[in-house]
Amino acid sequence: MASYDLIVIGTGPGGYVCAIRAAQLGMKVAVVEKWPTFGGTCLNVGCIPSKALLQASERYEEVTHMLPKMGIGVGKPKLDLPTMMKFKTDGVDGNTKGVAFLFKKNKIEPYEGTGRILSAGKVEVKGNDGKTQVLETKNIVIATGSDVAKLKGVEIDEKRIVSSVGALTLDKVPEKMLVIGAGVIGLELGSVWRRLGAQVMVVEFLDRILPGMDGEVAKSFQRIQEKQGVEFKLGAKVTGVDTSGKKLKASIEPAAGGTAETIEADVVLVAIGRVPYTEELGLKEAGVELDQRGRVQTDGHFQTNVKGIYAIGDVIAGPMLAHKAEDEGIAIAEILAGQAGHTNYDVIPGVVYTFPEVASVGKTEEELKQAGVAYTSGKFPFTANARTKVNQTTDGFVKILADAKTDRVLGVHIVGAEAGEMIHEAAVLMEFGGSAEDLARTCHAHPTRSEAVKEAALAVGKRAIHM
Numbered sequence: 001m002a003s004y005d006l007i008v009i010g011t012g013p014g015g016y017v018c019a020i021r022a023a024q025l026g027m028k029v030a031v032v033e034k035w036p037t038f039g040g041t042c043l044n045v046g047c048i049p050s051k052a053l054l055q056a057s058e059r060y061e062e063v064t065h066m067l068p069k070m071g072i073g074v075g076k077p078k079l080d081l082p083t084m085m086k087f088k089t090d091g092v093d094g095n096t097k098g099v100a101f102l103f104k105k106n107k108i109e110p111y112e113g114t115g116r117i118l119s120a121g122k123v124e125v126k127g128n129d130g131k132t133q134v135l136e137t138k139n140i141v142i143a144t145g146s147d148v149a150k151l152k153g154v155e156i157d158e159k160r161i162v163s164s165v166g167a168l169t170l171d172k173v174p175e176k177m178l179v180i181g182a183g184v185i186g187l188e189l190g191s192v193w194r195r196l197g198a199q200v201m202v203v204e205f206l207d208r209i210l211p212g213m214d215g216e217v218a219k220s221f222q223r224i225q226e227k228q229g230v231e232f233k234l235g236a237k238v239t240g241v242d243t244s245g246k247k248l249k250a251s252i253e254p255a256a257g258g259t260a261e262t263i264e265a266d267v268v269l270v271a272i273g274r275v276p277y278t279e280e281l282g283l284k285e286a287g288v289e290l291d292q293r294g295r296v297q298t299d300g301h302f303q304t305n306v307k308g309i310y311a312i313g314d315v316i317a318g319p320m321l322a323h324k325a326e327d328e329g330i331a332i333a334e335i336l337a338g339q340a341g342h343t344n345y346d347v348i349p350g351v352v353y354t355f356p357e358v359a360s361v362g363k364t365e366e367e368l369k370q371a372g373v374a375y376t377s378g379k380f381p382f383t384a385n386a387r388t389k390v391n392q393t394t395d396g397f398v399k400i401l402a403d404a405k406t407d408r409v410l411g412v413h414i415v416g417a418e419a420g421e422m423i424h425e426a427a428v429l430m431e432f433g434g435s436a437e438d439l440a441r442t443c444h445a446h447p448t449r450s451e452a453v454k455e456a457a458l459a460v461g462k463r464a465i466h467m
């Protein structure tokens with residue numbers, strides 16, 4: 001029987017990074033993956049393909065809206081959707097093959113098939129060819145990720161009623177797309193199809209978009225999205241979709257109940273969240289406990305209630321983000337090697353890759369108010385930034401929240417072009433417990449968008465220069 005120090009079940013960003021770090025630390029490592037390619041949701045049907053389509057569709061829209069302003073006349077853009085989809089698939093292939101290369105380089109043994117935990121120390125792999133084998137191991141890391149949350153009365157067929165998976169592979173631009181859920185997936189993939197020509201309506205149960213993000217940021221971003229042509233129906237729920245006709249007919253009711261209306265659409269995208277994925281893992285038999293939301297319960301150091309079985313990524317509590325899963329993968333590998341592996345949940349950036357982008361790290365104003373923390377805030381609009389002015393991408397602002405007594409930065413929230421890149425100087429600052437004053441006194445290159453971050457830090461001390 002093959003025997004290992006560590007078997008990782010699942011090769012998403014959590015699992016593959018954990019396997020590589022463990023191998024670097026000298027462990028004999030195997031991974032079990034049931035999909036034909038490595039990389040999990042993120043590389044195959046999540047982060048990577050969605051960003052490829054966001055990139056391509058943004059360029060497509062730029063041809064009409066931005067290039068003529070710059071004196072670049074290239075005429076009306078022509079959409080070649082199959083080629084755009086190939087651009088996406090090539091990007092995915094490059095990334096998944098990269099993981100296969102890294103496994104080889106680090107001498108990690110891959111098993112293709114479904115992993116089931118028989119007990120601590122024993123994993124059964126049911127190969128995709130139907131054959132089973134049992135592997136022995138000192139430690140098991142569960143990194144099986146998450147799956148699409150389903151909505152009663154709205155059956156996903158991945159053709160007309162799609163999850164994010166189907167929304168990444170549509171073979172034509174729908175005339176009208178109805179998105180259920182104004183979260184990250186709804187807004188990113190809604191953006192893709194709107195840019196390519198679809199009329200997009202987003203129905204959201206709550207009275208705001210992007211729950212969890214700073215309220216002021218979400219409000220401002222909603223206005224920007226509306227300017228771009230996305231229609232929002234907040235405080236509303238879809239109770240069913242009639243698929244019998246040529247057009248889909250969605251019944252929409254106020255969230256609190258009331259008179260229903262019918263909205264027609266060609267494609268309905270269900271994007272109401274994701275749920276932990278633990279099917280076929282044998283957790284019940286192995287005695288591994290789940291929490292009330294079906295997530296694998298851990299002790300804060302990735303250890304489940306069964307000694308030798310650990311869990312990371314989307315399948316445990318915390319934000320369902322690739323980089324959170326990766327950091328946890330590194331932390332558990334280091335813990336297993338006797339080191340002090342650690343994930344700092346206070347400094348996990350979140351980015352919505354639309355145009356403009358939304359990026360956030362640390363606490364929102366709502367969270368600080370709720371916790372009764374006294375804070376000061378500094379805000380700086382991109383309309384006053386030289387670089388965004390000259391680029392004519394002035395939508396948005398930077399907001400910095402700092403402790404009123406100590407000036408320590410507690411949260412940074414940005415709406416703006418390339419906010420997802422800018423957020424990291426705030427993350428590094430916060431990781432080192434830095435203050436708004438530290439940021440304000442750091443020389444920033446001119447002319448860059450990042451000067452708006454420095455100006456927002458100056459604004460905390462009421463001394464922004466360009467405002």
Ligand code: FAD
Pocket residue numbers: 009010011012013014015032033034035039040041042043045046047048050113114115116143144145146164185277279280281312313314315320321322323324325353
């Ligand atoms: P996953 O990536 O879900 O990987 C789990 C793996 O385990 C899968 O490969 C699965 O096949 C395998 N598996 C499951 N059960 C078994 C079993 N029993 N045996 C063998 N293998 C098994 N996050 C970001 O940070 N940035 C983004 O831009 C972003 N964009 C996204 C876009 C979309 C459309 C979606 C859906 C998600 C996006 N996410 C993004 C979220 C991100 O994909 C997840 O947070 C991340 O993939 C979680 O990683 P993971 O390793 O926990 O699990």
Ligand code: NAI
Pocket residue numbers: 151180181182183184185186188203204205206209210211236237238271272273274319320321350351352353
């Ligand atoms: P989400 O949790 O971000 O948003 C779901 C939205 O649907 C919420 O606003 C919720 O209030 C709403 N909702 C729930 N039930 C509803 C109903 N019945 N009717 C109408 N609205 C309803 O989930 P989403 O967008 O599906 O994404 C799943 C996960 O994937 C997220 O947790 C996110 O972290 C991750 N992701 C991250 C990305 C990124 O980092 N850029 C990109 C895409 C996904």
